[in-house]
Amino acid sequence: MSQSKFVYVTYIRTTADKLWAALIEPEFTKQYWAGTHQESDWQVGSDWKIMIPDGRVGDSGKVLEFSPPHRLVVTWRNEFMPELKAEGHSTCTYELEPAGSAIKLTVTHEMAAPNSKMINSVSQGWPHLLASLKSLLETGESLVESRTWPEGH
């Protein structure tokens, strides 16, 4: 295998506009993405970063594509775990498509190297985070343990 790739597909009963907002707006991400928020002006080529609640930068990269409410592509490097940071930039693609009364969300996170620790790490995180996002949009409540940054990390 020449690259590392993680794909997650889920279906959320919401609108594409609401899901798009929930993916990038701080008021939403803080509720399901471990208390973090993203900072960017979302122009293609601009910097993008995930801010940990204590002020550290969690991850950073550049906006490659921003086509609301259909497709968002960013480069993505971990900034707080040295062994992951050393791998450099991965690419993360969000795709939103109508599917009946739901929106199909596909998150593809890939690294151009085999056996990436970064991709292995996000493979653990994405299912939990996206499950919490789905709960938030469908029930109004995210999963409790996804609302705060884990202690000691």
Added chain:
Amino acid sequence: MTPSDANLPARPDYVAITYINAPVERVWRAFTIPADQATFFGGKTEIGEVGEPWIRHATDRWPAITGIVLAKEPPRRLALTWGFDANPPPDRVEFLIDPVANGVTRVTIREYHSRDWPEDITDSAVQGWNALLAGLKTLVETGAPLPPPF
């Protein structure tokens, strides 16, 4: 562990995971109530006891899916062989239902392939299992099914 599934390989070929805001017992019940099953299996479903057949009946969109029940251990584990009618030999799939913190339940689908799968089949399985998990989660958390198409 039952004799019939004692030889599942250590490493699954595919894993899909979701987290559901409900107790393990409620999630398991969804696997046993016909009206619930129909929503996330995508059609009328009958699951027998260990060693017996199970079937997801054909729908307008999809052929029947059939197999044998390898393990049924309420409320934590269900293992099945499965395949489309015309497509033997069957593959194996395992549903694991585990409690995590705060009343949240993790559902893990592990799939074990009987042969190497072409990439397009793998992609459709990724879509199918994740759709099943999404439908199960919506049903259990909101009480309302997440309707087709899937």
